[in-house]
Amino acid sequence: EDKVVQSPLSLVVHEGDTVTLNCSYEVTNFRSLLWYKQEKKAPTFLFMLTSSGIEKKSGRLSSILDKKELFSILNITATQTGDSAIYLCAVVVTGTASKLTFGTGTRLQVTL
Amino acid sequence: GAVVSQHPSRVICKSGTSVKIECRSLDFQATTMFWYRQFPKKSLMLMATSNEGSKATYEQGVEKDKFLINHASLTLSTLTVTSAHPEDSSFYICSAQGTSGSVYEQYFGPGTRLTVT
Numbered sequence: 462e463d464k465v466v467q468s469p470l471s472l473v474v475h476e477g478d479t480v481t482l483n484c485s486y487e488v489t490n491f492r493s494l495l496w497y498k499q500e501k502k503a504p505t506f507l508f509m510l511t512s513s514g515i516e517k518k519s520g521r522l523s524s525i526l527d528k529k530e531l532f533s534i535l536n537i538t539a540t541q542t543g544d545s546a547i548y549l550c551a552v553v554v555t556g557t558a559s560k561l562t563f564g565t566g567t568r569l570q571v572t573l
Numbered sequence: 574g575a576v577v578s579q580h581p582s583r584v585i586c587k588s589g590t591s592v593k594i595e596c597r598s599l600d601f602q603a604t605t606m607f608w609y610r611q612f613p614k615k616s617l618m619l620m621a622t623s624n625e626g627s628k629a630t631y632e633q634g635v636e637k638d639k640f641l642i643n644h645a646s647l648t649l650s651t652l653t654v655t656s657a658h659p660e661d662s663s664f665y666i667c668s669a670q671g672t673s674g675s676v677y678e679q680y681f682g683p684g685t686r687l688t689v690t
Contacts, residue, residue: 503681559670566616
């Protein structure tokens, strides 16, 4: 059975801190790993990672994949209160028509 | 990005009744739609995959007679929770995937909160 685990489950930091969120997976026929941010409602897409070692960056957020060790990290630098959300990672395996298997999620709270 | 809507956003119903939730892709055609449920403080759990014009594929443990899915057009899929019980109370989210089939083109709806009393 495909498995995606995120850590930590929840995290409280002060504004300005840097955080690293982890996502490890055990799946058959890995294709891609995606990161989403969920505030109150719909998850919004952040990154898709397919190849090891290539960092994806968007503003203060960055992410990288290690296909040998089967994990990905999402970094957020200089956190702001607007970064407070649940961060979800999801894995797509080949031959499943882009079916997403989600991890447990990390709830991030950024305080002033 | 593309827009996916869900209706209703929130519904309260009595135990034993059926509830229909609609998922629409507003500005693109979606050959595939996915239905998820999310319990409080938990992640999204895929319930079923629906392809336009064919029967939905349900995940293990999801009762297809209880959660009826219809994907009659390229812009609309419906999930009907039949004979709802309090344990069906949850947040239901759909996602719609564009005709390219790329996972980049998978957009989520805002969700429907179902409360069964």
